[in-house]
Amino acid sequence: MDVSEGGVTVSVPTASGGGEGAADDVFFNATQELNRDLTVATLAAFREREPRAASYLDAMTASGIRGVRAANAGWDVTMADVDADAVELATSNLARNGLDGEVVARDANSLLHDHDRVLDVVDIDPFGSPMPFADAAFANARNLVCVTATDTAPLCGAHFESGVRKYSATPRNTNYHAEMGLRILLGALARTAARYDVGVTPILSHVSDHYVRTYLELDHRATDANAAVEQVGHVYHCQQCLSRDHEYGLVAAPRAECPRCGGHQVLTAGPLWLGPAHEEAFAASVREQLTREMGEASQAFHLLQTIEGELHEPTHYDQHRLYSQWGEPAVGMAEFLDQLRDAGLRASRTHFGGTTFKTDGGLAEVEAAVL
Ligand SMILES: C[S@@+](CC[C@H](N)C(=O)[O-])C[C@H]1O[C@@H](n2cnc3c(N)ncnc32)[C@H](O)[C@@H]1O
Numbered sequence: 381m382d383v384s385e386g387g388v389t390v391s392v393p394t395a396s397g398g399g400e401g402a403a404d405d406v407f408f409n410a411t412q413e414l415n416r417d418l419t420v421a422t423l424a425a426f427r428e429r430e431p432r433a434a435s436y437l438d439a440m441t442a443s444g445i446r447g448v449r450a451a452n453a454g455w456d457v458t459m460a461d462v463d464a465d466a467v468e469l470a471t472s473n474l475a476r477n478g479l480d481g482e483v484v485a486r487d488a489n490s491l492l493h494d495h496d497r498v499l500d501v502v503d504i505d506p507f508g509s510p511m512p513f514a515d516a517a518f519a520n521a522r523n524l525v526c527v528t529a530t531d532t533a534p535l536c537g538a539h540f541e542s543g544v545r546k547y548s549a550t551p552r553n554t555n556y557h558a559e560m561g562l563r564i565l566l567g568a569l570a571r572t573a574a575r576y577d578v579g580v581t582p583i584l585s586h587v588s589d590h591y592v593r594t595y596l597e598l599d600h601r602a603t604d605a606n607a608a609v610e611q612v613g614h615v616y617h618c619q620q621c622l623s624r625d626h627e628y629g630l631v632a633a634p635r636a637e638c639p640r641c642g643g644h645q646v647l648t649a650g651p652l653w654l655g656p657a658h659e660e661a662f663a664a665s666v667r668e669q670l671t672r673e674m675g676e677a678s679q680a681f682h683l684l685q686t687i688e689g690e691l692h693e694p695t696h697y698d699q700h701r702l703y704s705q706w707g708e709p710a711v712g713m714a715e716f717l718d719q720l721r722d723a724g725l726r727a728s729r730t731h732f733g734g735t736t737f738k739t740d741g742g743l744a745e746v747e748a749a750v751l
């Protein structure tokens with residue numbers, strides 16, 4: 381069947397209209413249109429920031445939809461997949477839109493390591509964890525690495541051993557699991573890039589549906605890599621009172637007891653990324669690149685707006701969860717945030733959920749402000 385998205389029309393396996401299709405079909409997920417709309421808008425915003433950026437590798441292309449959309453936006457595109465059927469489909473999808481580009485049957489790692497031209501932007505969109513491709517991406521990309529991770533259960537600590545294996549970290553299953561997943565991923569990516577003397581700066585990140593997506597700008601000096609590693613540390617989370625704190629550095633200092641409630645169930649999570657996961661100005665510039673022909677433009681607009689306003693504290697709270705802990709009825713979010721601000725705290729919504737918020741205050745200050 382044909383799918384039209386963002387100004388291109390591609391053929392995808394018939395069964396895959398609403399989901400991921402049959403197991404042996406070439407992969408296509410209609411529900412990732414938001415991810416692809418944001419990719420195209422991010423590429424456009426990034427080109428304004430880095431005008432030399434011209435080449436884009438869609439390293440796991442499947443039907444080719446993402447690479448075709450990038451080619452349609454003027455990028456010099458290479459699309460790769462290990463699956464011969466995917467390569468055939470992506471080749472015909474590029475051609476039927478009258479676009480130039482190279483489609484190759486290659487393993488992403490081997491292609492990255494012996495590509496004969498500079499790859500300005502590399503997009504890693506595998507099944508599950510991106511970590512098996514992260515070394516090759518950071519060793520060979522020049523400006524930007526885009527990463528999707530769909531293994532959210534390992535990332536957030538729900539599938540603990542798998543998370544430990546894939547991310548060389550200790551993810552913990554907290555009530556801010558989506559952000560835990562994002563920060564475990566960012567921490568692992570920053571440490572991987574550092575092996576190649578590459579420093580990463582996350583300029584946009586979001587957790588939507590069941591995937592994590594992040595865009596990492598690269599700098600190629602050892603000092604940049606050091607600066608990125610300095611953004612990595614640990615979160616200490618009390619399972620009893622939900623209080624948490626964090627510390628930078630690769631050496632963990634597990635808490636014997638919670639400084640707030642004295643409980644002994646304080647989890648240590650990390651190493652994970654404690655720095656900003658986005659740049660406000662860049663998120664705003666991506667928002668300006670959304671176009672009418674993008675099917676998820678409206679959702680993308682609201683998502684970016686929320687991200688722009690989001691504080692950079694490394695964990696968030698769910699206001700409903702707190703009120704249930706306090707045994708009180710929850711109030712509206714706008715009123716709640718006003719109460720925090722009236723008490724002199726910084727406070728923002730987050731894109732992790734409609735009742736989530738971030739603040740620079742500790743839990744005791746939040747309680748004092750709203751109860
Ligand atoms: C999640 S799909 C990609 C979806 C696509 N980027 C999109 O936006 O619709 C993952 C693809 O990676 C391919 N793949 C798996 N291992 C690979 C490897 N080592 N190198 C390149 N492609 C690989 C699979 O054949 C599959 O087509």
Ligand SMILES: [Zn+2]
Pocket residue numbers: 618619620621622623638639640641642643
């Ligand atoms: Zn506690």
